[in-house]
Amino acid sequence: VDDKHIKIRQLVPADADLYRGIRLEALQSNPEAYGSTFKVESSKSVTLFADRLTASTVFGAFDGAEIVGIAALLINQGPKEAHKGQLVGMYVRAKSRNRGIGQQLVEAIIESARGRVELIQLAVVSDNLPARRLYSRLGFLEYGTEKKALKQDGRYYDEVLMAKDLSSSGP
Numbered sequence: 001v002d003d004k005h006i007k008i009r010q011l012v013p014a015d016a017d018l019y020r021g022i023r024l025e026a027l028q029s030n031p032e033a034y035g036s037t038f039k040v041e042s043s044k045s046v047t048l049f050a051d052r053l054t055a056s057t058v059f060g061a062f063d064g065a066e067i068v069g070i071a072a073l074l075i076n077q078g079p080k081e082a083h084k085g086q087l088v089g090m091y092v093r094a095k096s097r098n099r100g101i102g103q104q105l106v107e108a109i110i111e112s113a114r115g116r117v118e119l120i121q122l123a124v125v126s127d128n129l130p131a132r133r134l135y136s137r138l139g140f141l142e143y144g145t146e147k148k149a150l151k152q153d154g155r156y157y158d159e160v161l162m163a164k165d166l167s168s169s170g171p
């Protein structure tokens, strides 16, 4: 927000290599934060990552030429669910955190979602307090907890479910 050097733009299929690199880094460095795993995604071709950039709306944060963060909006399929989008795959490189880049990425998602969906939902591991604070600052409200939502190496993780209703006024 205060950082003039950071540019946020939507990633296109030509960015697939860049996207794959930072996505795999996210899964490797913060495995507790995501439903997917490095093991699963590192075996996928760059074509799959290019396809994701078409199927969903992915924003990248750039510090010069370097990609330092990503966030994605996935719009639900099916006539009864198409009014909802999911905010997924949020990541800012460790050295670039606490500069407002996460906030800029979520703001880009919200802007992009307006007019396309009525509701943005997300799930965040309950002990991820920095992420929960970020989302609530931007108007996401908690509507439940999924107990034992994820399991890794014998450990369970609860997820807090949050939503931002774009049709109501407010933050």
Ligand SMILES: CC(C)(COP(=O)(O)OP(=O)(O)OC[C@H]1O[C@@H](n2cnc3c(N)ncnc32)[C@H](O)[C@@H]1OP(=O)(O)O)[C@@H](O)C(=O)NCCC(=O)NCCS
Binding pocket: 002, 030, 033, 034, 090, 091, 092, 093, 096, 097, 098, 099, 100, 101, 102, 103, 104, 123, 124, 125, 128, 130, 131, 133, 134
């Ligand atoms: C969660 C995550 C995306 C946040 O990204 P970020 O870029 O650090 O987010 P922001 O900078 O907007 O906000 C983080 C903090 O920095 C503060 N901040 C923002 N700009 C600042 C500035 N210029 N100077 C000092 N602090 C600042 C914010 O107030 C916020 O403070 P808080 O933690 O006390 O609430 C990042 O920590 C991350 O990638 N974590 C690992 C993966 C993950 O958990 N993903 C989310 C899965 S749901």
